[in-house]
Amino acid sequence: MKTKYETTSTLIHFDNVSKRYPGGHTGLSNVSLRIEAEEMVFLTxxxxxxxxxxxxLIGLLERPSNGQLHVNDRNLTRLKSRQIPYHRRDVGMIFQDHRLLHDRTVFDNVALPLVVAGVGHKEIGRRVRAALDKVGLLYKERNAPVTLSGGEQQRVGLARAVVSKPPLVLADEPTGNLDPELSEEIMALFGQFNQVGVTLLIASHDIDLINRMQKRVLTLSKGQLVGDTRTECGNVS
Ligand SMILES: Nc1ncnc2c1ncn2[C@@H]1O[C@H](COP(=O)(O)OP(=O)(O)OP(=O)(O)O)[C@@H](O)[C@H]1O
Structure with missing residues (x-):
């Protein structure tokens, strides 16, 4: 991973990548694209x-069927199974349905990636509280997720995704269940993470929200990349 001060470097490189699922369903078809370190990109x-x-594919929850995929200087097409956990530590993931563990506290949910990585007890406490503080939920650390609102649960998911300071965060419809005000809050947090150097790739249906963010937008249709708009000030329709 190159530092913030070096010239731009490619963090994600799809070279003619296809994904066919068992049964013949096409997930992706001959996709080629590059995402540079520290970009914030929408996928629609x-x-x-x-x-x-x-x-x-980027998070290695699935493997490509064809083509070459490099993420963070790793060739994912060739990565050995035992190396997958190391890759996952570098990629924070956020889902529409939060995927929080409901029998654990907010603190324990956010701590999970650090526990899995074998981080020491004291360091876990320090880092979890820093992440919860960033999303404004430090005062809820002892709560069960079920006692939180949808927006708060998503913020816990966000804290969990960034707690190990990954260079890359992927979000799949992170505002899909939230009203416009809470969606803006989540986007503002993404913007803050991006400001400190985190690369973000956010899948969303919400064209209005995407337009307001004025970032690069990748558009997929039937598994193919049909649009790549770098409208820092234009609109996507
Ligand atoms: N595990 C799977 N097995 C078989 N087919 C799958 C699987 N996952 C996805 N697909 C198929 O791959 C295609 C792309 O699905 P994908 O979930 O990536 O789309 P999406 O753009 O994220 O859709 P949505 O916005 O509804 O989440 C679809 O035709 C889908 O049915």
């Missing part, structure tokens, strides 16, 4: 267009 397209598939 209709239901079934391949947004989740693209994110899953």
């Amino acid at each position: 397209g209709h239901s079934g267009a391949g947004k989740s598939t693209l994110l899953k």
Whole structure:
């Protein structure tokens, strides 16, 4: 991973990547794209267009069927199974349904990636509280997730995704269940993470929200990349 002060470097590189699922369903078809370190990029397209598939390939929840995929200087096409946990530590993931453990506290949910990585007890406490503080939920650390609102649960998911300071965060419809005000809050937090150097790739159907953010937008249709708009000030329709 190159530092913030070096010239831009490619963090994600899809070279003619396809994904076919068992049974013959096409997830992605010959996708080529590059995302530079420290970019904030939106991924859009209709239901079934391949947004989740693209994110899953980057997070190694799925493997490509064809093509070459490099993420963070790793060739994911060739990565050995035993190396997958190391890759996952570098990729924070956020889902629409939060995927929090409901029998654990907010603190324990956020601590999970650090526990899995074998981080020491004291360091876990320090880092979890820093992450909860960033999302404004330090005062809820002892709560059960079920006692939180949808927006708060998503913020816990966000804290969990960034607690190990990954260079890359992937979000799959992170505001799908939230009202416009809470969606803006989540986007503002993403913007803050991006400001400190985190690369973000966010899948969303919400064209209005995407337009307001004025970032690069990748559009998928039927598994193919059909749009790549670098409208820092224009609109996507
Ligand atoms: N595990 C799977 N097995 C078989 N087919 C799958 C699987 N996952 C996805 N697909 C298929 O791959 C295509 C792309 O799906 P994907 O979930 O990536 O789309 P999406 O753009 O994220 O859709 P949505 O917005 O509805 O989440 C769809 O045709 C889908 O049915």
